[in-house]
Amino acid sequence: MLDVADCVRNSYPKPGKQPHPPPAPATNSTDWGAFKSKYGFEMAELLYSKAHMSEGNIDMLCQLWKDSGSQLPFSGHRELLMAIDEIMVGDIPWHSVMVRYTDGLGNASHSEPQPKCMLDIHEVFYHDPRLVVHQMLANPDFKDGMDFSPYYAFNKDGAHQYQHLMSRDWA
Numbered sequence: 826m827l828d829v830a831d832c833v834r835n836s837y838p839k840p841g842k843q844p845h846p847p848p849a850p851a852t853n854s855t856d857w858g859a860f861k862s863k864y865g866f867e868m869a870e871l872l873y874s875k876a877h878m879s880e881g882n883i884d885m886l887c888q889l890w891k892d893s894g895s896q897l898p899f900s901g902h903r904e905l906l907m908a909i910d911e912i913m914v915g916d917i918p919w920h921s922v923m924v925r926y927t928d929g930l931g932n933a934s935h936s937e938p939q940p941k942c943m944l945d946i947h948e949v950f951y952h953d954p955r956l957v958v959h960q961m962l963a964n965p966d967f968k969d970g971m972d973f974s975p976y977y978a979f980n981k982d983g984a985h986q987y988q989h990l991m992s993r994d995w996a
Contacts, residue, residue, distance in 0.1 A: 864898055
């Protein structure tokens with residue numbers, strides 16, 4: 826027998842399946858790591874992640890702040906980038922691979938010199954995507970936004986719905 830509390834909009838837990846254990850507890854919300862405050866973190870997020878501001882413009886903005894006598898979260902782009910580099914989330918190791926552009930190089934039809942970026946060897950750093958997803962799913966910030974329990978879903982006519990990954994026998 827199913828308990829009404831287990832049902833959500835005509836979706837029912839699959840028999841014999843139990844939800845995953847809860848994620849680890851949240852970290853201290855007042856710990857801003859390499860940033861001195863929430864303000865410094867939010868400024869870094871705005872300048873680096875949202876506005877994609879150039880290093881020169883970050884330095885100019887910081888100089889304007891300094892000239893106005895305002896409190897600065899960082900002195901310039903170097904301090905901002907150092908703080909970003911110090912961010913530690915999880916323990917997934919970094920890997921790297923050396924890459925170089927090769928498509929069309931050495932082709933006799935190219936009469937113009939190739940750009941330097943196409944001739945250089947570049948080092949690309951990355952995390953194992955599978956481990957990143959595991960760590961994301963264990964993050965307590967997602968605990969109320971995702972339901973990992975497999976379920977059966979039915980439409981108003983009683984037919985099975987197969988549109989979601991966790992529905993029916995797919996999970």
